[in-house]
Amino acid sequence: MPSWFDESIRQVLAHRRVLMLAKCPRELEQATAELLGEQLHRALRSRDFNLYFDWWFGELATTVLTRTGAPTPPGDPDQSTWWLLQGLLALAPTDFLIPPVQDFLDAATGQCEPPWLPLSCRVQATGDIWQLTAAEQTRLGIIAGYEYPGGADQHVYLFDVETCSPMELLGADTFDTVEQATRAWCTTVGPGAAKSRPTVITDPASLAFLPYCCDLTHVTGLESRNRLDNWFRAARRIEELMITLRRLGTPVPPIPPAELMECR
Known part of the structure; x- marks a missing residue:
């Protein structure tokens, strides 16, 4: 050990x-x-x-x-x-x-x-998902809705993702609203996100990269404190999102191995 x-x-x-x-x-x-x-x-x-x-x-x-x-x-x-x-x-x-x-x-x-x-351990995704895109196109903000049983404490979780190889979750956090998450992401990304606005994701295939950007076993040594705070939470939130999408009949398809190294 x-x-x-x-x-x-x-x-x-x-x-x-x-x-x-x-x-x-x-x-x-x-x-x-x-x-x-x-x-x-x-x-x-x-x-x-x-x-x-x-x-x-x-x-x-x-x-x-x-x-x-x-x-x-x-x-x-x-x-x-x-x-x-x-x-x-x-x-x-x-x-x-x-x-x-x-x-x-x-x-x-x-x-x-x-x-x-x-x-506390029964958080679940609602199936509502939005995307923010930076000017360089590979830096994305994925905002997903979550709640607790009975619709309690509805909120959103923000995934700040670099989708060009290597796919990497740069940071994450919870927010009360999509608007709050959007402002936080745009501030973090800087000028490249100045014109970014959340758009509703309707095609689950556009989220195919998400499960691959949060490998609990892969540590680069360059992770921020925010990333480390969300090391386990982000992975759990992604799992809950995938579960909800499957339940809704819109599962996220896997990425073919040959495409894993390509920019999304």
């Missing part, structure tokens, strides 16, 4: 109480993303060559799961660990939510305080 794993897991556990300041699922997701992103950033700066972020997440989640047996009442010393588990499940790849974990969460529903806590 890489040398940085143990200390970084200890740091996450030591600072987990900050998560209890969250007032809704999205705030918990954000706080958890930042808590984990800080440790990924430290590992990156340490110049350790064993930056297995996906492996580290699994070790962290396993540690937290072994410490969490059931929902804890307000004031319980272990309550922050339960909150951390919910935050991790909100960021985890969908294949992490295996049936035993789902059964565990279902059994906890109705026993949690606050009641919104078990909803």
